[in-house]
Amino acid sequence: MPFVAPTVVRRVVQNVTTETPDLLAVEEPLEIRLGYGPAQDRQQRSLVVTMRTPGVDAELATGFLYAENIIQQPADVLSCRHCVQDAEKEGNVIRVELRPGLAVDWQRLERITVSSASCGLCGKTTIEAAMAHTNGPLMADFSVDSAIVHNLPDRVRQLQTAFAHTGGIHAAALFDADGTIRLVREDIGRHNALDKLIGAAFWKGWLPLSDCGIFLSGRIGVELVQKSWRAGVPLLAAVGAPSSLAVQMAREARMTLVGFVRDDRFNIYTEPDRLITQASAPATPPAAHGH
Known part of the structure; x- marks a missing residue:
């Protein structure tokens, strides 16, 4: 299934209208089903439906399951493949077979089961619920030079194949302390791009x-901090702004949170010591006004 779809648009420049071909980012539902239970009594159950851009669906599914604390390691997954018998859904159903003996807490997973491309937590409203899936505050000895962070938007944009065609898709990128970009994944949904990366x-x-640190092409919602915390990421940076709850969760996680990474500037919201920057200039006092 392609990640772009052709269309024709009427482009208006000043008062001149022309028809021209264009490309759109594809958005399709993906249903994630789990196969679970003992070898002699396997069960199947639908877990979630998310709106995503097709491609690397196995990464999306396993990244989601890892963020939800359902799986811990590749050995927990026997297989991950599209349901070919569900031909009507054209590759939009993927089944993850869990190893026998892996317990699934369905009561904890009871939640809104259809998420949009802008929703990740989908029903979880407290930091306490998200904290239950992590290993506590992040104590990683990780630091990165501010110059590397400044360069991330341009460097990641050069690696965004789908964005180059459509201009309407998000990216999540994994980078190390030397600034090497190790992975980039794209999706119409911000949380899906991060799930694919994880x-x-x-x-x-x-x-x-x-x-490693993670760089995101959009704003930072609390669900993106939760997923990154679960993956053990000590630094999360993004082009956009964080929400108040995202900052609160990053503070609990002892994660470095960086927003507005663009135009040679950024804001550090939490744990600034992981950013190697020049010494801060003293604040300029307000000018005195004569009477």
């Missing part, structure tokens, strides 16, 4: 990601 790291055996 899923790819999951299969490579890189988790927890204590020696």
Whole structure:
């Protein structure tokens, strides 16, 4: 299934209208089903439906399951493949077979089961619920030079294949302390792009990601902090702004949170010591006004 779809648009420049071909980012539902239970009595159950851009669906599914604390390691997954018998859904159903003996707490997973491309937590409203899936505050000895962070938007944009075609898709990128970009994943949904990135790291055996930072192309909602915390990421940076709850959760996680990374500037919201910057200039006192 392609990640772009052709269309024709009427482009208006001043008072001149022309028809021209264009490309759109594809948005399709993906249903994630779990196969679970003992070998002699396997069960199947639908877990979630998310709106995503097709491609690397196995990474998306496993990244989501890891963030939800359902799986811990690749050995927990027997297989992950599209349901070919569900031909009507055209590759939009993926089934993850869990190893026998892996317990699934369905009561905890009871939640809104259809999420949009802008929703990740989908029903979880407290930091306490998200904290239950993590290993506590992040103590990683990770730091990065501010010049590397300044360069991330341009460097990641050069690697965004789908964005180059459509201009309407998000990216999540994994980078190390030297500024090497190790992975980039794209999706119409911000949380899906991050799930794909974490899923790819999951299969490579890189988790927890204590020696890396993650860069996001959009704003930072609390669900993105939660997923990054679960993956052990000590630094999360983004082009956009964080929400108040995202900052609160990052503070609890002892994660460095950086927003508005663009135009040679950024804001550090939490744990600033992981950013190597020049000494701060003293604040300029307000000018005195004569009477």
